[in-house]
Amino acid sequence: xxxxxxxxxxxxxxxxxxxxxxxxxxxxxxxxxxxxxxxxxxxxxxxxxxxxxxxxxxxxxxxxxxxxxxxxxxxxxxxxxxxxxxxxxxxxxxxxxxxxxxxxxxxxxxxxxx
Amino acid sequence: xxxxxxxxxxxxxxxxxxxxxxxxxxxxxxxxxxxxxxxxxxxxxxxxxxxxxxxxxxxxxxxxxxxxxxxxxxxxxxxxxxxxxxxxxxxxxxxxxxxxxxxxxxxxxxxxxxxxxxxxxxxxxxxxxxxxxxxxxxxxxxxxxxxxxxxxxxxxxxxxxxxxxxxxxxxxxxxxxxxxxxxxxxxxxxxxxxxxxxxxxxxxxxxxxxxxxxxxxxxxxxxxxxxxxxxxxxxxxxxxxxxxxxxxxxxxxxxxxxxxxxxxxxxxxxxxxxxxxxxxxxxxxxxxxxxxxxxxxxxxxxxxxxxxxxxxxxxxxxxxxxxxxxxxxxxxxxxxxxxxxxxxxxxxxxxxxxxxxxxxxxxxxxxxxxxxxxxxxxxxxxxxxxxxxxxxxxxxxxxxxxxxxxxxxxxxxxxxxxx
Numbered sequence: 001x002x003x004x005x006x007x008x009x010x011x012x013x014x015x016x017x018x019x020x021x022x023x024x025x026x027x028x029x030x031x032x033x034x035x036x037x038x039x040x041x042x043x044x045x046x047x048x049x050x051x052x053x054x055x056x057x058x059x060x061x062x063x064x065x066x067x068x069x070x071x072x073x074x075x076x077x078x079x080x081x082x083x084x085x086x087x088x089x090x091x092x093x094x095x096x097x098x099x100x101x102x103x104x105x106x107x108x109x110x111x112x113x114x
Numbered sequence: 115x116x117x118x119x120x121x122x123x124x125x126x127x128x129x130x131x132x133x134x135x136x137x138x139x140x141x142x143x144x145x146x147x148x149x150x151x152x153x154x155x156x157x158x159x160x161x162x163x164x165x166x167x168x169x170x171x172x173x174x175x176x177x178x179x180x181x182x183x184x185x186x187x188x189x190x191x192x193x194x195x196x197x198x199x200x201x202x203x204x205x206x207x208x209x210x211x212x213x214x215x216x217x218x219x220x221x222x223x224x225x226x227x228x229x230x231x232x233x234x235x236x237x238x239x240x241x242x243x244x245x246x247x248x249x250x251x252x253x254x255x256x257x258x259x260x261x262x263x264x265x266x267x268x269x270x271x272x273x274x275x276x277x278x279x280x281x282x283x284x285x286x287x288x289x290x291x292x293x294x295x296x297x298x299x300x301x302x303x304x305x306x307x308x309x310x311x312x313x314x315x316x317x318x319x320x321x322x323x324x325x326x327x328x329x330x331x332x333x334x335x336x337x338x339x340x341x342x343x344x345x346x347x348x349x350x351x352x353x354x355x356x357x358x359x360x361x362x363x364x365x366x367x368x369x370x371x372x373x374x375x376x377x378x379x380x381x382x383x384x385x386x387x388x389x390x391x392x393x394x395x396x397x398x399x400x401x402x403x404x405x406x407x408x409x410x411x412x413x414x415x416x417x418x419x420x421x422x423x424x425x426x427x428x429x430x431x432x433x434x435x436x437x438x439x440x441x442x443x444x445x446x447x448x449x450x451x452x453x454x455x456x457x458x459x460x461x462x463x464x465x466x467x468x469x470x471x472x473x474x475x476x477x478x479x480x481x482x483x484x485x486x487x488x489x490x491x492x493x494x495x496x497x498x499x500x501x502x503x504x505x506x507x508x509x510x511x512x513x514x515x516x517x518x519x520x521x522x523x524x525x526x527x528x529x530x531x532x533x
Binding site for chain 2: 048
């Protein structure tokens with residue numbers, strides 16, 4: 001099955017609702033939803049990935065903090081899912097609690113393997 | 115891979131444990147920093163556990179993360195302050211060493227201590243309640259507003275008042291003395307009672323979320339009863355009262371959430387186990403000479419729980435308890451309740467006689483309880499005109515649809531019977 005890279009994007013709007021912090025009870029709810037989602041798409045979830053931290057662009061030029069500043073701002077984390085099609089991969093990503101919502105979206109990209 | 119299940123209210127209760135323990139270690143004047151650290155540790159846990167699975171000891175994991183975060187934050191503040199004030203003494207209570215492991219029983223002690231911290235006499239009771247809901251139950255401002263039927267702004271204001279006071283508490287006298295424990299105990303009882311009744315007695319609709327408040331009150335009162343500072347007959351009476359009321363909670367509503375009168379409740383639905391626990395606490399509360407309002411109220415609840423049917427209730431005992439309650443805690447509402455019990459015992463005219471010549475305070479006179487009781491008693495005495503007048507007031511001032519429906523049913527059915 002083809003694999004897809006899912007990248008969480010922070011979609012910051014000018015004056016969008018500054019997401020309120022979830023309460024402990026809501027976190028419990030999110031934890032349960034996440035568990036249900038993982039159980040449902042068990043076969044698709046190849047690599048749960050993780051959050052992205054510091055980085056540095058390595059080039060032949062000596063310059064270079066360049067695009068990373070923005071990437072850090074924009075990409076929260078990644079994971080890899082396997083799916084029959086882009087649509088199925090989208091379905092998996094869409095179902096992930098907290099991934100798609102106000103202030104956050106997910107970019108789903110097919111990984112071509114030889 | 116799948117995420118293992120967590121016990122119910124895990125996040126909320128971890129929140130309260132961590133806030134209690136950490137604020138004892140660094141000083142309650144840093145409560146806000148503590149709460150921020152705990153909140154962010156829980157978020158980290160949520161992110162990490164869903165990907166990597168649960169650690170062996172989730173509580174210890176959380177404690178470590180929250181502790182490190184808090185110490186880092188407090189160190190940074192100290193550094194900032196030193197830059198501002200070269201001679202400033204280091205008043206930050208951040209421990210220099212790593213976290214000591216949590217000792218068994220320590221967490222319970224910390225929760226209890228936090229409960230007494232909330233009941234600072236310089237904090238108004240309504241702020242005490244909000245502070246307890248925030249720190250000891252782990253509800254956030256939105257959730258508290260929802261449960262107290264208040265606005266978020268109002269809850270926030272009350273919380274701020276409490277926090278401002280705690281910020282003033284000098285670190286040196288932060289440790290509560292035995293005398294302070296004793297002095298604050300009545301306030302602690304009151305706040306637990308308030309927490310319980312907010313969940314139980316209120317006629318508001320969302321039963322499930324309200325029952326949580328009652329459960330929280332029982333949880334905290336149980337911790338109190340285990341502790342030397344709280345091991346007094348009043349605490350036992352309070353626990354008796356809570357269990358005896360909670361035993362009947364499911365029978366109070368029908369399938370659609372409508373309220374059911376005591377007389378119509380299916381007594382088979384009452385939770386016998388809770389009744390037994392309540393009665394054990396009631397027996398325990400009888401040691402010593404104290405007879406508090408909680409004793410009186412637990413006594414009333416016990417009479418209802420032990421009665422095989424509404425008709426077979428020992429109303430004379432209920433009346434006696436209400437009379438005692440009125441003596442200990444004079445309130446027009448207790449008088450009204452006594453009138454109801456007297457009416458069941460000696461007839462509606464005797465019930466009305468209790469209220470004869472009594473001018474209710476305005477908060478009660480305008481309430482549906484007052485109007486509904488008078489409507490019912492007058493109706494049963496055959497005073498149709500007065501009955502109708504009070505019924506209209508009662509229906510009009512009913513706070514929720516559930517109560518309105520109940521009143522209409524009770525007062526209408528009765529009128530139908532008379533025809």
